Amino acid sequence: MTETTSIAPSPADVAAADADQRRTMRAERIKTLFARNKILALVVAIAIIWALFTWLTQGDFLTARNLSNLLRQMAITGMLASGMVFIIISGEIDLSVGSLLGLLGGLAAILDVNFHVPLWINIPVVMAIGALVGLFNGYWVAYLRIPSFIVTLAGMLAFRGVLLGITGGVTIAPVSAPLVAVAQSYLPDIAGYALGVMVFAALAVAALRGRAKRAQYGLPVPALSSDLVKLGVAAVVIAGFFGILDAYRGVPLPVLIVLVLLGAFTIMARRTVFGRRIYAVGGNLEATRLSGVNVQGVKLAVFGLMGAMAALAGIATTARLAAASPSAGTGAELDCIAACIIGGTSMRGGSGTVFGALIGALIISTLDNGMSMLGVDTFWQMIVKGTILLLAVWLDVATSPKR
Amino acid sequence: MSGFLLEMRGIAKSFSGVKALDGIDLRVRPGECVGLCGENGAGKSTMMKVLSAVYPYGTWNGTILWNGAELRAASIRETEDAGIVIIHQELMLIPQLSVAENIFLGREPRTRGGLIDFDRMYVESAKLMAELRMTHINVAMPVANYAGGEQQLIEIAKALSKNAKLLILDEPTSSLTKREIAILLRLVKDLKAKGVACVYISHKLEEIEEIADTVTVIRDGRFIGEAPMRDITTGDIIRMMVGRDMSNLFPREEHPIGDVVFEAIGITCLDPDNRARKRVDNVSFSLRKGEILGIAGLVGAGRTELVSALFGAYRGPHSGEVRLDGKRIQVRSPREAVGQGICMVPEDRKAHGIVPGLGVGHNITLSVLDEFTSAGLIDENREFSDIGAAIQRLRIKTASPLLAISNLSGGNQQKAVISKMLAANPRVLILDEPTRGVDVGAKYEIYKLMFALVREGLSIIMVSSELSEVLGISDRVLVIGEGELRGDFINDETLTQERILAAAITPALPTQQRQAASDGLAPSIH
Numbered sequence: 070m071t072e073t074t075s076i077a078p079s080p081a082d083v084a085a086a087d088a089d090q091r092r093t094m095r096a097e098r099i100k101t102l103f104a105r106n107k108i109l110a111l112v113v114a115i116a117i118i119w120a121l122f123t124w125l126t127q128g129d130f131l132t133a134r135n136l137s138n139l140l141r142q143m144a145i146t147g148m149l150a151s152g153m154v155f156i157i158i159s160g161e162i163d164l165s166v167g168s169l170l171g172l173l174g175g176l177a178a179i180l181d182v183n184f185h186v187p188l189w190i191n192i193p194v195v196m197a198i199g200a201l202v203g204l205f206n207g208y209w210v211a212y213l214r215i216p217s218f219i220v221t222l223a224g225m226l227a228f229r230g231v232l233l234g235i236t237g238g239v240t241i242a243p244v245s246a247p248l249v250a251v252a253q254s255y256l257p258d259i260a261g262y263a264l265g266v267m268v269f270a271a272l273a274v275a276a277l278r279g280r281a282k283r284a285q286y287g288l289p290v291p292a293l294s295s296d297l298v299k300l301g302v303a304a305v306v307i308a309g310f311f312g313i314l315d316a317y318r319g320v321p322l323p324v325l326i327v328l329v330l331l332g333a334f335t336i337m338a339r340r341t342v343f344g345r346r347i348y349a350v351g352g353n354l355e356a357t358r359l360s361g362v363n364v365q366g367v368k369l370a371v372f373g374l375m376g377a378m379a380a381l382a383g384i385a386t387t388a389r390l391a392a393a394s395p396s397a398g399t400g401a402e403l404d405c406i407a408a409c410i411i412g413g414t415s416m417r418g419g420s421g422t423v424f425g426a427l428i429g430a431l432i433i434s435t436l437d438n439g440m441s442m443l444g445v446d447t448f449w450q451m452i453v454k455g456t457i458l459l460l461a462v463w464l465d466v467a468t469s470p471k472r
Numbered sequence: 473m474s475g476f477l478l479e480m481r482g483i484a485k486s487f488s489g490v491k492a493l494d495g496i497d498l499r500v501r502p503g504e505c506v507g508l509c510g511e512n513g514a515g516k517s518t519m520m521k522v523l524s525a526v527y528p529y530g531t532w533n534g535t536i537l538w539n540g541a542e543l544r545a546a547s548i549r550e551t552e553d554a555g556i557v558i559i560h561q562e563l564m565l566i567p568q569l570s571v572a573e574n575i576f577l578g579r580e581p582r583t584r585g586g587l588i589d590f591d592r593m594y595v596e597s598a599k600l601m602a603e604l605r606m607t608h609i610n611v612a613m614p615v616a617n618y619a620g621g622e623q624q625l626i627e628i629a630k631a632l633s634k635n636a637k638l639l640i641l642d643e644p645t646s647s648l649t650k651r652e653i654a655i656l657l658r659l660v661k662d663l664k665a666k667g668v669a670c671v672y673i674s675h676k677l678e679e680i681e682e683i684a685d686t687v688t689v690i691r692d693g694r695f696i697g698e699a700p701m702r703d704i705t706t707g708d709i710i711r712m713m714v715g716r717d718m719s720n721l722f723p724r725e726e727h728p729i730g731d732v733v734f735e736a737i738g739i740t741c742l743d744p745d746n747r748a749r750k751r752v753d754n755v756s757f758s759l760r761k762g763e764i765l766g767i768a769g770l771v772g773a774g775r776t777e778l779v780s781a782l783f784g785a786y787r788g789p790h791s792g793e794v795r796l797d798g799k800r801i802q803v804r805s806p807r808e809a810v811g812q813g814i815c816m817v818p819e820d821r822k823a824h825g826i827v828p829g830l831g832v833g834h835n836i837t838l839s840v841l842d843e844f845t846s847a848g849l850i851d852e853n854r855e856f857s858d859i860g861a862a863i864q865r866l867r868i869k870t871a872s873p874l875l876a877i878s879n880l881s882g883g884n885q886q887k888a889v890i891s892k893m894l895a896a897n898p899r900v901l902i903l904d905e906p907t908r909g910v911d912v913g914a915k916y917e918i919y920k921l922m923f924a925l926v927r928e929g930l931s932i933i934m935v936s937s938e939l940s941e942v943l944g945i946s947d948r949v950l951v952i953g954e955g956e957l958r959g960d961f962i963n964d965e966t967l968t969q970e971r972i973l974a975a976a977i978t979p980a981l982p983t984q985q986r987q988a989a990s991d992g993l994a995p996s997i998h
Contacts, residue, residue: 282852340849342841345830349838352827359785359824360839360892361810419829 107413107465111428115435122439130439133317140314141252141389143434144323145170145382147427149405150412151330152378154426155338157409159371160351160418161210161217165224166379166405170398172232173199174383178241178393181248188247196380202228203376204369211368225402233395242392252388255319264320265311268328272303323385327427330378334423347371351418407454408433411461432457476537477502477669478556478638483522483534492518493532496695498688500638503667505660507684507701509677511713511939515693516673520640523671524558525551555637559627559644567616572597574615575630600629604659620746621652625659632668639663639670645679646772649749657683675770677706677977689713706977707970714939714969722944723916725923729947730761733931734814734900735795741777741955744788751777752790753955759900759933762926766946766963767935769976774955775935776819779902782933783816784809796899810839815898817889819905819935825889826877833859833873836891862891867917883914890921901925904935919945939969951975 122130129135149166156163177195180186186194202224209220256264276296283290314320338344346367349357358364382401387393405426412429414421433454440450478500485493493515500506510516522532525545536543538554545551548558565574572593573580581589581596597611606625615623624644631639641660645653660670660683674680680687680701687704689696689712696712741752752774759765767775780786782794784803794803796812803809809816818824827835836859837844844855859873866887870880877885886906893901903922907915922932922945936942942949943963951959951972959975961967 342845342850345841349827349830352829355824356827359806359818361807363807
């Protein structure tokens with residue numbers, strides 16, 4: 070048998086192949102640009118959505134009052150999302166957080182209304198119980214090797230049941246003034262501005278230190294101008310953020326809590342052993358285990374953290390409504406999972422950021438708020454949110470560098 | 473006509489420029505059993521994938537004649553229709569489905585209404601089982617109810633139901649007990665009597681000796697020879713399998729060897745899926761300070777299971793004792809092992825070695841992150857200066873320590889994984905196939921590093937399937953075969969690849985004495 074494979078390609082073929090290659094390369098470049106600046110893309114998406122709603126509501130959307138409300142709405146999803154993002158990074162899922170939020174919010178209300186427990190005891194107790202319940206979930210997942218989907222699905226049913234049992238299925242109200250203040254008080258203007266300056270200073274220092282560090286380790290240092298532009302954008306966003314909030318009543322306390330969580334958890338993710346290990350466990354569980362890391366302990370702790378965040382969100386929900394409803398937090402798990410996913414957290418585990426998850430939460434709250442203002446029917450709101458989630462993941466998959 | 477059922481002539485196949493097969497011939501007569509022999513990685517499985525059109529016609533060079541006519545199959549389906557059926561190393565049965573459903577999977581008989589005709593399926597399957605003298609198998613029961621050996625026979629029944637004229641058995645006995653192997657071999661003999669030919673691939677030469685009529689040997693992708701089994705001995709086969717010249721790839725360096733630091737006593741590991749089977753059978757050995765101990769054996773002999781057990785990473789039931797400095801230590805998890813100074817670089821780098829999304833540096837410090845913390849935060853300056861030192865010491869080629877490790881070449885990934893374990897300051901370092909998928913240059917550097925480490929007083933256990941590597945690097949060689957310790961040799965001039973292979977395939981006493989006497993290759997068991 071002789072093979073006849075040595076046919077010289079015609080010039081036309083060469084040209085076509087060349088054009089084809091150039092097209093592929095251009096597509097690749099757009100992909101990498103997008104993948105590298107995922108967060109920027111999300112910010113742009115928010116700007117577009119906000120512009121759209123502002124136009125549709127003839128400016129009502131972009132008032133200080135509405136934005137303040139929007140951020141307060143977003144805060145509760147944000148608290149859950151900042152715990153959930155670590156669950157998903159570690160390669161697990163937690164479906165029980167909506168029910169747990171309701172249960173712990175109800176518990177806080179019962180302690181407050183029926184037993185008159187002072188706030189400074191109430192909050193630590195409820196958060197500790199939340200962490201314990203989270204650890205309970207984590208124990209089943211990490212040590213008894215039950216898939217987290219199952220464990221937390223069971224929790225989703227059971228915790229809601231406990232809530233109905235302890236409240237007798239009725240709303241607990243009215244809660245005391247100090248508890249209400251958790252969700253409905255505002256920072257004084259001056260503190261808001263000071264906070265803004267501090268946040269900007271922290272960002273600037275981090276950026277400069279990062280440059281110095283990259284130089285020290287012989288890594289390519291991005292042009293100073295690009296960092297300055299980024300800082301400039303950050304300055305505008307921060308000034309706008311605190312300016313708008315102060316124009317209404319100041320920074321709402323729940324928003325402040327979310328900002329603190331953002332800072333603390335970002336440091337945890339990047340600079341602590343625990344944070345690094347969460348990414349390692351989600352990236353390759355076996356390799357991490359064979360490196361001598363206590364992978365079960367890491368998973369247990371991540372679930373504990375999630376429980377504490379559910380407690381915080383539960384307290385904030387009760388405070389916001391000044392009452393504990395037996396249906397509080399229904400569906401909240403799905404909102405916060407969607408927030409993480411829209412914010413670029415990979416369901417495969419191993420990658421994601423708290424900042425992204427909070428941006429995702431902001432996008433979801435924006436959709437809720439804007440469509441409600443427009444009087445869009447609930448069914449349309451659900452369809453739109455579902456579509457956005459699907460598109461966000463598709464965009465992530467399509468621009469992912471691997472295949 | 474040539475009288476051959478199958479003639480493969482000058483088969484050549486490359487993978488991205490590397491020749492896996494280079495002009496191999498294989499001929500099978502009707503009703504004949506051909507044993508296909510070769511070392512790990514010689515190209516046996518690739519050859520069978522060419523034959524069964526896992527690699528379709530056109531992706532390789534050469535000619536396949538089937539019943540005298542050229543076969544140009546584009547898919548497995550076409551080769552199966554022709555009567556060539558391959559039975560893979562790993563079983564391809566669906567455990568939850570019944571035996572009959574598995575046999576007829578994808579070809580289920582239908583009733584007129586379009587539903588599955590279970591009656592016919594059961595009757596046909598039972599008939600098949602009777603032909604194979606397997607009447608004790610209930611064809612309506614789920615496959616999961618039967619042990620590994622019986623599943624292997626069911627797989628063969630499935631092949632025969634497709635009217636196979638040529639059966640390819642690729643390491644069919646690698647996960648069977650001795651009794652199950654006997655039943656399988658009897659079945660293959662029955663089939664030969666019925667006119668079904670087979671190609672039998674196995675590392676176990678005693679099986680080849682028992683059932684093969686002709687033996688074909690390949691080595692490094694080349695055809696070495698073909699001979700009737702009655703004319704040759706297993707010793708001849710081993711010589712044909714090994715016979716490659718050893719070039720000076722191994723930078724051997726003299727180093728002092730001290731007292732015993734580490735002992736493994738009576739290590740036994742059971743197969744988690746087939747508890748009747750011992751993957752490692754009562755293996756004991758010791759390791760001296762500054763010693764490189766090579767562990768040789770054929771793929772599936774139980775070497776990886778043995779070292780995993782020493783590192784606390786074996787998943788199934790196991791027993792035995794591990795001693796460090798004469799004191800018994802507990803290694804129930806890799807964490808405990810690392811804590812006691814025993815570290816392991818696993819065999820499967822991608823699945824068990826690297827965390828792909830993390831940077832090179834963060835992979836290196838994964839096991840010792842705690843050491844870099846101050847006030848709860850990782851001190852990045854200290855971490856990066858250590859990472860920089862590790863990258864320099866092992867000459868890891870990376871654009872930056874922050875680059876995701878998955879972007880590195882296999883050799884550099886392996887160096888990073890070794891760095892990770894060295895960071896934990898081990899006293900005993902276990903390297904499982906340290907140079908698999910690693911280019912020649914990086915191999916050389918890894919060997920250099922190993923000698924540097926033992927001179928610092930570390931002890932190394934190296935599992936390797938490359939006999940030349942075992943001989944080129946080790947101070948002492950353990951040979952494992954079918955889970956048993958079959959040899960413990962000082963690596964001097966008298967130790968050859970032939971002796972190691974002979975020990976690996978020679979069952980422990982008493983058959984070993986007979987075999988050794990007849991081959992003139994006496995393994996010395998300490």
